[in-house]
Amino acid sequence: MTRFGIHLNKPVDSESTLAERVRQGQVRAVARLITLLERGKQEGRDALRLLEADTSRAAIIGVTGYPGAGKSTIIDQLVAAYRRLGHKVGVLAVDMTSPFTGGALLGDRIRMQQHALNPGVFIRSLATRGHRGGVAAVTGEAVSVLEAAGYDVILIETVGVGQGELDIAVVAPTVVAVVAPALGDEVQAMKAGLLEVAHVIVVNKGDHPDADRTLRELNEWHRSVLKVTATTGEGIPALIAAIAEQQRLRDLEGAPTRAAP
Ligand SMILES: Nc1nc2c(ncn2[C@@H]2O[C@H](COP(=O)(O)OP(=O)(O)OP(=O)(O)O)[C@@H](O)[C@H]2O)c(=O)[nH]1
Numbered sequence: 239m240t241r242f243g244i245h246l247n248k249p250v251d252s253e254s255t256l257a258e259r260v261r262q263g264q265v266r267a268v269a270r271l272i273t274l275l276e277r278g279k280q281e282g283r284d285a286l287r288l289l290e291a292d293t294s295r296a297a298i299i300g301v302t303g304y305p306g307a308g309k310s311t312i313i314d315q316l317v318a319a320y321r322r323l324g325h326k327v328g329v330l331a332v333d334m335t336s337p338f339t340g341g342a343l344l345g346d347r348i349r350m351q352q353h354a355l356n357p358g359v360f361i362r363s364l365a366t367r368g369h370r371g372g373v374a375a376v377t378g379e380a381v382s383v384l385e386a387a388g389y390d391v392i393l394i395e396t397v398g399v400g401q402g403e404l405d406i407a408v409v410a411p412t413v414v415a416v417v418a419p420a421l422g423d424e425v426q427a428m429k430a431g432l433l434e435v436a437h438v439i440v441v442n443k444g445d446h447p448d449a450d451r452t453l454r455e456l457n458e459w460h461r462s463v464l465k466v467t468a469t470t471g472e473g474i475p476a477l478i479a480a481i482a483e484q485q486r487l488r489d490l491e492g493a494p495t496r497a498a499p
């Protein structure tokens with residue numbers, strides 16, 4: 239290498255360069271910046287600051303619900319549908335209730351990886367390892383990175399038990415609660431927690447014999463309840479329409495964070 243070659247060794251990941259590459263939508267830069275933020279690195283925060291002024295019209299959609307309700311399967315369908323509509327889609331998978339299992343959950347979400355080769359889709363598990371501000375803070379930062387990178391739709395999967403219910407509402411202006419067909423007592427219990435923050439409620443596993451009864455029970459107290467069979471995709475277009483409707487109402491009403499009961 240020549241003496242002048244040394245100049246080529248200038249760090250290419252200075253904050254402004256990293257921010258610029260994120261803004262250009264470069265996937266590796268997006269991944270790198272999210273990793274820096276997960277680890278609580280100052281250079282990550284500096285790069286993020288350069289990006290946060292960017293305005294974005296991204297739809298940020300939280301998908302929450304009890305373990306096994308079908309959140310990942312629904313997100314899988316939503317990714318495919320939003321791609322067909324021509325949108326760039328980002329997916330963040332995060333367990334708000336236990337910051338230490340973020341990595342472990344990735345295997346469970348492997349089905350989504352069919353989209354991983356699609357250049358219009360970015361999928362990422364968030365491992366927070368208890369760094370500052372909790373999971374919601376890191377998730378919010380990762381959302382900002384995806385917005386700056388030009389993702390039109392950002393889907394966040396979270397397990398909706400305990401504190402996570404509230405955290406997702408802070409990060410996502412649209413919250414979809416996914417429930418599996420349940421017995422009356424379970425539905426009563428859900429009203430007090432999980433479903434309270436939801437703008438749209440999905441009764442998934444519509445192929446289950448109890449699905450219609452659960453749908454009727456939930457319909458009595460929430461204005462936006464619909465039945466989906468995520469494994470076949472039935473009901474997904476109606477879900478996309480319900481999400482769009484909620485977003486339109488929110489824009490009209492001046493951004494309240496919850497739907498009226
Ligand atoms: N019969 C039926 N099974 C479904 C449907 N949707 C999802 N499942 C199944 O339910 C199981 C759980 O689905 P996931 O999408 O992994 O659920 P999840 O809510 O993401 O689960 P966690 O991430 O572990 O909380 C899987 O075996 C799915 O195949 C459906 O509409 N009908």
Ligand SMILES: [Mg+2]
Binds near residue numbers: 309310311346
């Ligand atoms: Mg899942």
